Amino acid sequence: MTTPLIERPPEATAGAAASPAPASVAASARVIAGRPALLEDKSTHYCPGCGHGVIHRLLAELLADLGVAERTIAVAPVGCSVFAYDYIDVDWVEAPHGRAPAVATGIRRVRPEAFVLMYQGDGDLAAIGTGEIVHAAARGERITAVFVNNGIYGMTGGQMAPTTLLGQKTTSSPTGRDERLMGGPIPITEMLAILPGVAYAARGTLADAASIGKLKAMLRRAMEVQVHDAGFAIVEVLSNCPVGWGMTAQQSIDHLQTVAQTYPTGVLVDRLKAAAAPPAPAAAVSAPTTAAAPAPSSLTLEPATAAEA
Amino acid sequence: MASAVPPRPAPERVLMKGNEAIAEAAIQAGCDAYFGYPITPQAEILEWMARRMPELGRVFVQAESELGAINMGLGAASTGARVLVSSSSPGTSLMAEGMSYMAGSEVPLVFVDVMRGGPGLGSIGPSQGDYFQMVKGHGHGDYRTPVLAPSSIAEAIALVADAFEIAERFRTPVVILADGTLGQAMEPVVPAYRNPARQVFDWAATGATGRRPRVVRSLHLKPEDLEAHNEHLQAKYRAIEAAETRWTGELLDDAELVIVAYGTAARVARTAIRRAREGGLRAGLLRPISLWPFPSAPIAELASRARGILVVELSAGQMVEDVRLAVEGRAPVAFHGRTGGMVPTPDEVLVSLRHLWAITAPRPPEAGRDERPPRRTARSVPIEPSMRRPASTPEGVDEPAFQEVWR
Numbered sequence: 258m259t260t261p262l263i264e265r266p267p268e269a270t271a272g273a274a275a276s277p278a279p280a281s282v283a284a285s286a287r288v289i290a291g292r293p294a295l296l297e298d299k300s301t302h303y304c305p306g307c308g309h310g311v312i313h314r315l316l317a318e319l320l321a322d323l324g325v326a327e328r329t330i331a332v333a334p335v336g337c338s339v340f341a342y343d344y345i346d347v348d349w350v351e352a353p354h355g356r357a358p359a360v361a362t363g364i365r366r367v368r369p370e371a372f373v374l375m376y377q378g379d380g381d382l383a384a385i386g387t388g389e390i391v392h393a394a395a396r397g398e399r400i401t402a403v404f405v406n407n408g409i410y411g412m413t414g415g416q417m418a419p420t421t422l423l424g425q426k427t428t429s430s431p432t433g434r435d436e437r438l439m440g441g442p443i444p445i446t447e448m449l450a451i452l453p454g455v456a457y458a459a460r461g462t463l464a465d466a467a468s469i470g471k472l473k474a475m476l477r478r479a480m481e482v483q484v485h486d487a488g489f490a491i492v493e494v495l496s497n498c499p500v501g502w503g504m505t506a507q508q509s510i511d512h513l514q515t516v517a518q519t520y521p522t523g524v525l526v527d528r529l530k531a532a533a534a535p536p537a538p539a540a541a542v543s544a545p546t547t548a549a550a551p552a553p554s555s556l557t558l559e560p561a562t563a564a565e566a
Numbered sequence: 567m568a569s570a571v572p573p574r575p576a577p578e579r580v581l582m583k584g585n586e587a588i589a590e591a592a593i594q595a596g597c598d599a600y601f602g603y604p605i606t607p608q609a610e611i612l613e614w615m616a617r618r619m620p621e622l623g624r625v626f627v628q629a630e631s632e633l634g635a636i637n638m639g640l641g642a643a644s645t646g647a648r649v650l651v652s653s654s655s656p657g658t659s660l661m662a663e664g665m666s667y668m669a670g671s672e673v674p675l676v677f678v679d680v681m682r683g684g685p686g687l688g689s690i691g692p693s694q695g696d697y698f699q700m701v702k703g704h705g706h707g708d709y710r711t712p713v714l715a716p717s718s719i720a721e722a723i724a725l726v727a728d729a730f731e732i733a734e735r736f737r738t739p740v741v742i743l744a745d746g747t748l749g750q751a752m753e754p755v756v757p758a759y760r761n762p763a764r765q766v767f768d769w770a771a772t773g774a775t776g777r778r779p780r781v782v783r784s785l786h787l788k789p790e791d792l793e794a795h796n797e798h799l800q801a802k803y804r805a806i807e808a809a810e811t812r813w814t815g816e817l818l819d820d821a822e823l824v825i826v827a828y829g830t831a832a833r834v835a836r837t838a839i840r841r842a843r844e845g846g847l848r849a850g851l852l853r854p855i856s857l858w859p860f861p862s863a864p865i866a867e868l869a870s871r872a873r874g875i876l877v878v879e880l881s882a883g884q885m886v887e888d889v890r891l892a893v894e895g896r897a898p899v900a901f902h903g904r905t906g907g908m909v910p911t912p913d914e915v916l917v918s919l920r921h922l923w924a925i926t927a928p929r930p931p932e933a934g935r936d937e938r939p940p941r942r943t944a945r946s947v948p949i950e951p952s953m954r955r956p957a958s959t960p961e962g963v964d965e966p967a968f969q970e971v972w973r
Contacts, residue, residue, distance in 0.1 A: 328773040330645065333783075342781045348771035350644040351783040353667050356637035359629065363641025363649075364771070366625040367599050371645075371773055389637070392630035 293317040295326055295346045302340055304411075306506025308463045308496030309337060312405060313344050315473050316374070320347065323480050325372035330364050332357045336378040337412045338405065347374075355386025358393035361400045372483060373399065379406040379420040383445045390449065394489045397454025401483045402491040403476065404446065407498040408516065415501035419443040422519055427501070442519050446493040450525040456488030458525040462495035464513035468522070478527070487529040495520055578756050585610035585749040587719045587757065588652070588678055588742065591726035593618055594759035597676075598647040599625035601638040603657060606690040607746040608680035611652040632657040636664030636677075643668070643675040644782040646770030648730055652678035654746075655696050656687060658704070665739050666705025669799070670784025672769070674733035676726065677711075678742045680749035681880075683907040691907015692746035692830055697884035700741050701857045708796060710803045712810060713741040713857040715828040716748060720755040725855075727760035734765050736806055743857060745880060747830040747909065812855035813864060817843065821850025822928070823919055824868050826889050827878040828854045830909065835878045838915035849919055857885065862892035869896035874926040878915055879903045898926050 292298060295317035303309045320326040329347040333339050335354035342349035352360040361375045382390050382404050393400060409427055410416040416429035420442050424433040450458040457479050461472030472494060479490035495516050497509035504512060582590075589611045592600070600615040612628065619626035625642065629635035632653050639651040653661055658679045668675055681696045683689035700713050712732050716722035722744060729740040771782050786792035817839055818824065827835040832853040839849040852868060854861050869875060875897050877886040886901045893899055902918040904910045 327775040330771045330773055332641070333781075339785060342779075342783065346774070346779050348774050348779050349781045349783070350641060350771050351667075351671065351781070351785060352640070353637060353663050356633060356640075356664070359634040359637035360641035360644070362627065362634075363599070363601065363638035363643070364645055365641075366627060366638070367642040367647040367649075368645050368772070388630050389634055392634060 293321060295321055297344045297346060299344070301344055303337065304498075304500045306497065306499040306509060307337070307411075308407065308494070309341075309405065311463055311469060312403065312494055312496065313341060315469070315476055316376075316403065317345050319473070319477055319480055320345070320372075320374070322477070323372075323484060325480070325484065328370060329372045329374055330368060331374040331376065332361045332364070334375075334377040334381040336381055336410070338376055338378060341376050355381050355384070356389055357381065358386065358389040358398070358400070358402070361402075362393050362396070362398050365398055365400055372480075373401065374480075375400050375402045377402065377404055378411075379404070379408065379418045380410045383419040383443050387445070390445070391452070394449045394491070395452045395454050397456070397488040399483050399486055400489055401479045402489070403479075404491055404493045405496050406493050406520065407496040407501070408442075409498050409501040411498045411501045415498070415503075419445075420520075422516065426503075444520065446491060447525060449489075449491060452489075454489050455491065455526060456528045457482045457490035457492075459491075459527075460493040460495065460520060460522045460525065462513050462517055462522050463497065464495070464510065464517065471522075475524070478524075478529075482529050485529060493520070495522065579754050580757065581752050581754050582719055582757065583610060583750065583752045584719045584722060584744065584747075585680065586614045587723050587755065588726055588744070588749075589614035589618070589650075591723040591757070591759060592650040592676065592730075593622065593624075594757075594761060595727040595730050596648050596761045596764070597624070597650045597730070599627075599639075599642045600650045600652075601627050601629050601635040601642070602652050603629050603632050603635045605632075605654045605657045607682055607692075607749045608652050608654045608678065610749070611678060611680075615650075632660035633663065636661035639675050639677075640664050640668055640673060643673045644671070644771050646767040646772060648734075649675045650678065651675060652680070654680045655682045655684050655693070658696060658699065662699070662705035664705075665711065666703075666707050666709065667784050668739045669705070669709035669711060670707060670795075671782050672737035672799075673739065673782060674730075674737050675739045676729045676733055676742065677739055678744065681743065681745040683905065689907040690746065692748075692750075692880055692909060693905065693907060694745055694829060694831060694880040694884070695882075695905065696743065697857065697879070697881060700743050701860070701885075701888070704741075709799060710806070710858055711739055711741050712736075712806055712859070713743050714812070715743045715855060715857050717829055717832045717853060717855075718755075719748065719751070719753040720758070721855075722748065723755065723757050723759065727762055731762040732806070732810055734762070734767075736802055737769070738802070738806070743829070745830050746907070807859040810856055811859040811861050811863075813861035814853050814855060815864070816851045816853070817848075818850035818852060818868065820848050821868070822873040823847065823849045823876060823922060824872045824874075825849065825851045825876045825878055825915070825919070826854070826865060826885070827851065828857060828885065829880075831878045831880055834910055834912055835915055837912035838878075838919065841912055841916050842919050845916075847919060847923060854885070857888075860888050860892070862888070865889055865892040866894065866896065869893040871929060872897050873928055874898045874900060874922045876900045876902060876915075876918055876922050878910065878918075880909060881905060898922070 331349045333351045357375050361373050365373045408420045417427040421434050459475040461475045462468045475492045479492045482490040499506045499509040602612040639649045643649040681693045683691045683693040684695045714725045716725050733740040825835040842849040883901045900922045
């Protein structure tokens with residue numbers, strides 16, 4: 258269950274009706290990837306090279322893997338990824354800009370049996386929605402938050418976001434982000450990680466295949482935190498915006514290495530001491546509380562663990 | 567001595583504060599969840615819910631802001647829950663965003679605005695200064711929201727249940743528009759609670775178990791799609807106008823001067839028309855209960871035979887614009903308003919009535935009932951006899967004079 262995405266045989270993905278192998282493929286050939294059942298079979302509206310598609314795929318796989326798809330109520334943000342509801346086949350509610358954590362709170366409170374997934378970009382979560390995200394996290398709402406940080410307002414034409422790197426040129430910081438005038442990048446996941454209601458906070462990246470595997474383990478962990486009713490969970494994903502950044506797709510993916518210098522990846526906090534199934538996330542991710550697996554029922558919370566490099 | 571002891575009130579008759587009555591009415595109407603943020607003069611709704619909802623196993627959340635509260639309401643109501651959100655004027659401005667989204671995505675919710683003086687932070691005194699905001703749409707975009715304006719605590723209790731019913735039947739947010747006086751005052755009432763029947767929602771996001779996934783959304787990027795959606799909304803609004811236009815009147819049959827007033831202003835006006843009649847001036851009162859849909863047709867009909875119309879509001883003049891649109895020049899329309907938390911006295915209103923009398927001419931008797939018949943558009947409703955009296959209006963309780971003239 259913890260192998261990276263590209264090595265996963267489709268039959269191991271619960272409920273995944275993978276695309277059938279072409280008839281020309283020899284009987285001995287092994288299909289190692291297919292379209293997850295929850296992912297609509299259609300072209301997305303995302304720009305070539307955009308990271309949203311990869312993240313959608315990971316979520317579609319994990320929702321099926323964890324067996325929560327049928328009770329999932331997901332919350333769509335404002336921004337490019339508002340159309341996530343056109344691609345991932347679960348129930349969705351569309352939130353006003355920045356308000357997804359409040360909308361998710363309302364859903365969570367009246368539907369305790371639901372699995373609540375929240376998808377937000379960096380303008381949505383770290384600028385207009387700072388009040389909502391801080392308080393949803395502080396209340397320890399049982400929500401799994403996917404925070405896609407591409408450092409820019411993509412849908413509106415590439416304006417500066419709170420997460421834009423220093424010196425980065427955008428359509429609203431044409432000479433580069435100047436710390437004196439525009440402030441510096443906001444490490445909001447680190448800020449959230451100190452709140453007692455946050456059971457899990459981590460930052461992954463789409464920089465390469467290995468990182469995507471680690472990211473998937475983080476997302477799985479963040480979902481397990483909700484399944485175990487342990488608190489608020491957030492995974493920040495360093496993603497790209499080739500068009501907004503003025504780069505080719507490959508350049509934008511390479512640039513994620515630079516982005517990670519401002520936003521180091523790793524697990525910031527993991528207060529879920531889970532011995533229960535599902536088993537520990539990928540070994541690539543530092544999750545010391547899951548190393549030893551005692552009695553399945555001994556689900557307890559621990560203080561924040563040190564961030565992994 | 568024993569005979570001097572007043573009779574005990576009927577056991578079911580209780581003294582209730584407006585805000586608490588609204589909150590309890592929502593609870594008795596089956597409200598599943600309440601989300602709010604403290605603001606005067608509606609904080610008692612929040613406090614009442616904080617105590618009552620958890621003890622009933624229902625949801626109460628004190629949000630981080632009014633933005634948080636309304637959007638928690640949006641989320642909860644999107645799953646089909648019966649949700650109440652309340653605030654007062656400055657807070658309702660923050661909630662305008664969520665109301666627009668709920669109108670667009672057709673999410674039912676009951677929203678209470680206990681109006682206070684404005685603009686800005688204003689005052690905490692009673693006001694009707696949010697009429698434009700609530701009646702003309704509240705948030706951005708091209709939509710309407712039913713607005714119910716109680717004039718007494720007993721009526722507020724009845725209208726809360728009606729509001730849930732309208733919200734769910736038409737998939738729309740519904741506003742209860744009260745003011746600081748109604749929220750803070752205490753009145754003896756026999757609470758006529760009602761729990762409207764639950765509907766099966768085929769649109770709510772509940773988890774796609776054994777069915778196709780659902781999306782509760784207001785985004786329609788294709789112009790053709792959004793126009794079609796807007797036409798659907800407008801058709802719904804026409805249906806609401808036909809079914810939910812509410813008003814009541816008092817002493818209108820022979821009235822030469824007609825006051826149009828709602829909420830607390832109507833309470834003042836009611837006293838004023840009685841004092842006017844004691845002085846020989848035939849005055850009557852038309853009280854809109856639904857501010858949208860607005861009772862334009864009965865106002866137009868009255869205007870065709872009245873000598874003049876006086877609009878009384880706790881504002882600088884907002885509903886008066888809708889009255890003038892209904893009157894369409896059939897009669898002079900005057901306005902008497904106070905702002906900032908000030909409430910006009912009945913005698914003040916009486917002075918305005920006398921002034922209106924003095925500056926207007928009587929209707930020529932030969933003109934009869936006016937050669938210009940009131941316009942009947944698709945939006946207007948017949949004046950009588952179909953003005954529906956809410957089934958939940960308590961019998962024999964409060965404002966008997968109003969009840970005599972329900973049509």
